[in-house]
Amino acid sequence: MNEAYEDRLRAFVGREINPLRPGQDPVNQPMIRHWVEAMEDDNPIYLDEAAARATGRDGTVAPASMVQAWTMRGYAATAAPKGGGGFDDLVALLAEGGYTSVVATDSEFEFHRELVPGDHIGMREVVESISPEKVTGLGTGRFVTTLKTYHDQDGEIVAVQRWRTLRFRPKEKPAEKRNEKPEPRALRPRPALNRDNTFWFEAAREHRLVIQRCAACETLRHPPGPCCPECGSFEWDTVQASGRGHVYSFVVNHHPRHPAFDFPMIVAVVELAEGTRLITNLVGVTPEEVEIDMPVVLDWLDADPELSLPVFRPVAQEGH
Amino acid sequence: MTASTGKPTGRAASRTYDEVAVGDELPELSIPLTRTMIVATAIASRDYQDVHHDPELAVERGSADIFMNILTSNGLVDRFVTRWAGPAAVVTAIRIRLGAPNYPGDTMVLTGSVTAKDDAGDRVEVSVRGVNALGPHVTGTVVVRLPKGENA
Numbered sequence: 001m002n003e004a005y006e007d008r009l010r011a012f013v014g015r016e017i018n019p020l021r022p023g024q025d026p027v028n029q030p031m032i033r034h035w036v037e038a039m040e041d042d043n044p045i046y047l048d049e050a051a052a053r054a055t056g057r058d059g060t061v062a063p064a065s066m067v068q069a070w071t072m073r074g075y076a077a078t079a080a081p082k083g084g085g086g087f088d089d090l091v092a093l094l095a096e097g098g099y100t101s102v103v104a105t106d107s108e109f110e111f112h113r114e115l116v117p118g119d120h121i122g123m124r125e126v127v128e129s130i131s132p133e134k135v136t137g138l139g140t141g142r143f144v145t146t147l148k149t150y151h152d153q154d155g156e157i158v159a160v161q162r163w164r165t166l167r168f169r170p171k172e173k174p175a176e177k178r179n180e181k182p183e184p185r186a187l188r189p190r191p192a193l194n195r196d197n198t199f200w201f202e203a204a205r206e207h208r209l210v211i212q213r214c215a216a217c218e219t220l221r222h223p224p225g226p227c228c229p230e231c232g233s234f235e236w237d238t239v240q241a242s243g244r245g246h247v248y249s250f251v252v253n254h255h256p257r258h259p260a261f262d263f264p265m266i267v268a269v270v271e272l273a274e275g276t277r278l279i280t281n282l283v284g285v286t287p288e289e290v291e292i293d294m295p296v297v298l299d300w301l302d303a304d305p306e307l308s309l310p311v312f313r314p315v316a317q318e319g320h
Numbered sequence: 321m322t323a324s325t326g327k328p329t330g331r332a333a334s335r336t337y338d339e340v341a342v343g344d345e346l347p348e349l350s351i352p353l354t355r356t357m358i359v360a361t362a363i364a365s366r367d368y369q370d371v372h373h374d375p376e377l378a379v380e381r382g383s384a385d386i387f388m389n390i391l392t393s394n395g396l397v398d399r400f401v402t403r404w405a406g407p408a409a410v411v412t413a414i415r416i417r418l419g420a421p422n423y424p425g426d427t428m429v430l431t432g433s434v435t436a437k438d439d440a441g442d443r444v445e446v447s448v449r450g451v452n453a454l455g456p457h458v459t460g461t462v463v464v465r466l467p468k469g470e471n472a
Binding site for chain 1: 334350357360361363364365366367368369371380381382383389390391392394395396397398399402403407408410411412413414415416417418421427429451453467
């Protein structure tokens with residue numbers, strides 16, 4: 001970037017890029033309803049007059065976080081900006097420098113009072129700073145920090161927001177990103193296969209849950225191993241499990257998060273009807289619902305073309 | 321870390337300032353990030369930037385897919401804290417920083433704990449963190465004013 005460009009950017013610091021202008025619509029219940037439905041926010045003070053009054057308020061209020069929405073410029077102005085204002089001038093100058101993409105990075109709100117239907121909110125925005133060029137994960141860009149003050153119909157400030165966006169040059173998009181949509185999920189870690197356990201995973205790929213059995217004393221064992229822990233024999237065969245069992249123990253895994261798994265993930269020790277236990281995942285059940293001794297039944301997880309694994313679901317949901 | 325306080329977060333009841341202690345943990349909130357939800361929240365917040373609804377243009381602008389807008393991150397953090405605090409709570413500040421984008425198909429898990437109490441204004445500061453499969457999407461603090469005692 002040359003010095004002249006830097007000077008033109010610097011000239012925006014301290015400048016008002018959005019003059020105080022009332023939003024398109026006053027605070028109103030239909031827009032509040034859209035917001036709380038989309039956010040799945042069931043706090044009753046936003047839509048239920050009686051519930052709002054029960055909290056000491058005069059009636060319903062708008063969600064605090066919604067203040068910015070009242071001053072958004074709307075669809076038409078976004079689709080076809082008229083241009084000419086300080087904000088559009090700054091955006092154009094940044095685009096001239098190659099910073100054509102934008103992402104918001106910080107928002108710091110202080111709310112002076114709750115907004116109620118009928119309030120008409122306007123916003124004024126002043127540039128606080130424009131950073132030197134920075135290399136970020138998204139691309140090279142500049143952080144633009146502004147201060148937005150939200151005023152009501154009487155000119156009183158109802159909220160203040162420090163607002164930071166990154167205006168950046170998008171990185172050259174990797175070709176593979178575009179072609180594979182949706183992005184393939186990370187694969188589950190591969191089992192550590194060896195001569196003693198490969199038979200078990202191969203059976204699993206055929207959706208057969210097998211249990212190793214000592215050929216000499218017929219003791220069942222799991223996990224697979226070369227030698228019978230009872231009689232020491234190296235001879236073995238397998239039997240197919242009934243697929244019935246119960247939860248012997250379990251943990252709920254929240255962290256660390258491997259991208260191949262859904263979290264929270266239930267890792268269980270299931271004791272099979274045959275008496276052996278295996279470590280597995282529970283499906284079709286939430287962590288809150290799992291109980292020790294809960295009867296479970298075998299199901300199959302086809303994680304990817306190379307890997308199928310036994311999982312278990314509660315008996316009640318069999319056939320679901 | 322202390323466990324979350326015993327009081328259920330039933331909608332009828334509001335938490336009072338006196339019953340909240342520094343270190344209290346909020347009940348975790350897991351939010352499935354569907355494509356429809358990301359678009360619906362962007363539109364409900366009147367944000368028509370194409371990166372929040374048009375996958376082709378989002379990729380062109382350097383993103384892997386469409387992503388949640390920051391107004392929604394604010395709204396979800398607001399919901400997460402007021403759900404715990406109860407309907408009498410008044411939100412006086414929300415300060416957030418965004419990190420990993422919220423892409424469709426992911427899940428964001430919000431956790432939080434009480435980090436400060438201000439007796440003068442009956443204000444409680446809650447630190448909040450929303451994590452998706454890529455890492456922390458949102459970190460920040462929310463300040464709520466709670467009713468003083470008994471009859472809340």
